[in-house]
Amino acid sequence: MDAMGSSEAAEVVQATEHLLWVLARADVENLSVPRGHLLHRLDELERRAADLNIPDLYRQVLIRCR
Numbered sequence: 708m709d710a711m712g713s714s715e716a717a718e719v720v721q722a723t724e725h726l727l728w729v730l731a732r733a734d735v736e737n738l739s740v741p742r743g744h745l746l747h748r749l750d751e752l753e754r755r756a757a758d759l760n761i762p763d764l765y766r767q768v769l770i771r772c773r
Contacts, residue, residue, distance in 0.1 A: 713759065715759060716756075716759045716761055719752055719755050719756050719759060719761065719764070720756075720761070720764065720767045720768055720771055721771070722748075722752055723749065723752045723756075723764055723765070723767075723768050724768045724771060724772065726745055726748055726749055726752070727749075727765075727768065729745060730742070730745055752764065
């Protein structure tokens with residue numbers, strides 16, 4: 708995918724990965740986090756990914772984690 712070659716696309720994927728880890732850690736450790744803010748930020752990242760022609764943002768996160 709051409710979009711993943713760009714630094715902006717890589718930043719979107721990296722930021723999404725980070726937020727997903729924050730949410731997962733909060734769930735596992737019963738931590739109080741501002742979920743609304745995090746979910747809003749994920750929504751923004753999804754829209755940005757669409758603008759960058761990243762068809763499946765969460766799949767890209769999984770690929771990055773391999």
